[in-house]
Amino acid sequence: MIAYLLYKSVIKNMIVLIKKSISLLLKTTSLVLREFIGILTDIASINDFVRTGYLDYIPRPDDIFIVTYPRSGTTWMQMILYQLSTDGNMDISHISEVCPWFDRMLLFNIMNGKDLEQLPSPRIFKSHLPYKWIPRGPCKYIYIARDGKDVAVSYYHFYKSHLNFTGNFSEFFEKYFMQGKVQYGSWFKHVAEWKKHEKDPDVLFLHYEDLVNNLKSTIFKIIHFCEFDVPNERMPEILERCSFTFMKKYENKFDHISAVIWEKGYKQNSFIRKGKSGSGREYFSKEQEILFNNEVNKLKLNDI
Numbered sequence: 001m002i003a004y005l006l007y008k009s010v011i012k013n014m015i016v017l018i019k020k021s022i023s024l025l026l027k028t029t030s031l032v033l034r035e036f037i038g039i040l041t042d043i044a045s046i047n048d049f050v051r052t053g054y055l056d057y058i059p060r061p062d063d064i065f066i067v068t069y070p071r072s073g074t075t076w077m078q079m080i081l082y083q084l085s086t087d088g089n090m091d092i093s094h095i096s097e098v099c100p101w102f103d104r105m106l107l108f109n110i111m112n113g114k115d116l117e118q119l120p121s122p123r124i125f126k127s128h129l130p131y132k133w134i135p136r137g138p139c140k141y142i143y144i145a146r147d148g149k150d151v152a153v154s155y156y157h158f159y160k161s162h163l164n165f166t167g168n169f170s171e172f173f174e175k176y177f178m179q180g181k182v183q184y185g186s187w188f189k190h191v192a193e194w195k196k197h198e199k200d201p202d203v204l205f206l207h208y209e210d211l212v213n214n215l216k217s218t219i220f221k222i223i224h225f226c227e228f229d230v231p232n233e234r235m236p237e238i239l240e241r242c243s244f245t246f247m248k249k250y251e252n253k254f255d256h257i258s259a260v261i262w263e264k265g266y267k268q269n270s271f272i273r274k275g276k277s278g279s280g281r282e283y284f285s286k287e288q289e290i291l292f293n294n295e296v297n298k299l300k301l302n303d304i
């Protein structure tokens with residue numbers, strides 16, 4: 001028995017060691033590609049994604065992945081889970097702060113394995129990955145499918161408003177959506193692959209239409225699946241905050257554009273900043289002031 005346990009622990013340590021070595025190798029390769037070659041950043045990004053998403057990501061049993069084909073109710077589910085797993089206050093800068101977009105964060109190197117480790121449990125991630133690419137648990141997956149025609153139209157509007165698409169709906173539908181030549185590929189394949197797993201115990205397969213037609217009972221299903229403990233008295237507030245009207249009012253905390261701004265560390269509401277005169281000198285050191293004044297005197301700019 002002791003020999004068996006020893007053998008198991010050696011194997012486990014060996015696997016960790018192998019994973020760490022591959023991770024280090026990929027990290028070095030990315031660094032070389034980025035820093036020394038400067039091109040091929042796509043390869044470096046995919047490299048990083050594989051490294052962080054599959055080698056450095058250590059799943060926890062209470063991790064939850066919200067998975068969808070784009071435009072199928074992802075953001076809505078992010079808000080629902082945020083409301084169910086916290087007090088749901090709206091002091092957050094962006095929903096990505098509490099529910100990061102797994103694939104994007106890793107692909108664009110916005111987060112790494114260490115950052116993932118520091119997130120408190122339950123970690124809730126958004127992802128658009130097809131089944132074959134999603135990291136394997138132990139964890140939970142909530143998949144939302146939406147009527148494909150509604151998805152096509154919503155995606156068309158998104159391509160126009162966020163991705164510079166200038167064609168009409170027919171062009172988008174025939175040349176891009178139906179051919180799977182859009183971000184995350186074919187809607188048909190994405191939904192079909194995930195549907196094969198709708199009965200898996202770690203998958204809760206929902207429809208956007210369930211949320212539209214019966215938000216309350218769908219939320220109870222989610223609470224049960226995620227094993228959350230939510231007092232009944234909070235339900236009216238949760239339902240209100242997950243309503244379309246509420247989310248529309250706070251759109252900047254959900255929009256993709258503000259997510260990109262948040263990821264890059266830009267602060268919103270900092271462009272029209274203070275509007276005061278004379279407070280600039282508070283920032284200057286003695287030396288900086290002398291340096292500045294010398295230049296002013298040299299060019300006779302004292303009256304400015």
Ligand code: PPS
Pocket residue numbers: 068069070071072073074075076150153154155157158242243244245247256
């Ligand atoms: S994305 O870009 O992939 O993250 O988009 P996603 O969040 O998956 O889907 C966007 C659509 O979801 C609608 N939405 C909602 N519908 C009803 N109620 C609420 N609270 C809600 N929040 C988001 C959003 O309006 C998009 O659908 P369309 O058809 O474009 O309006």
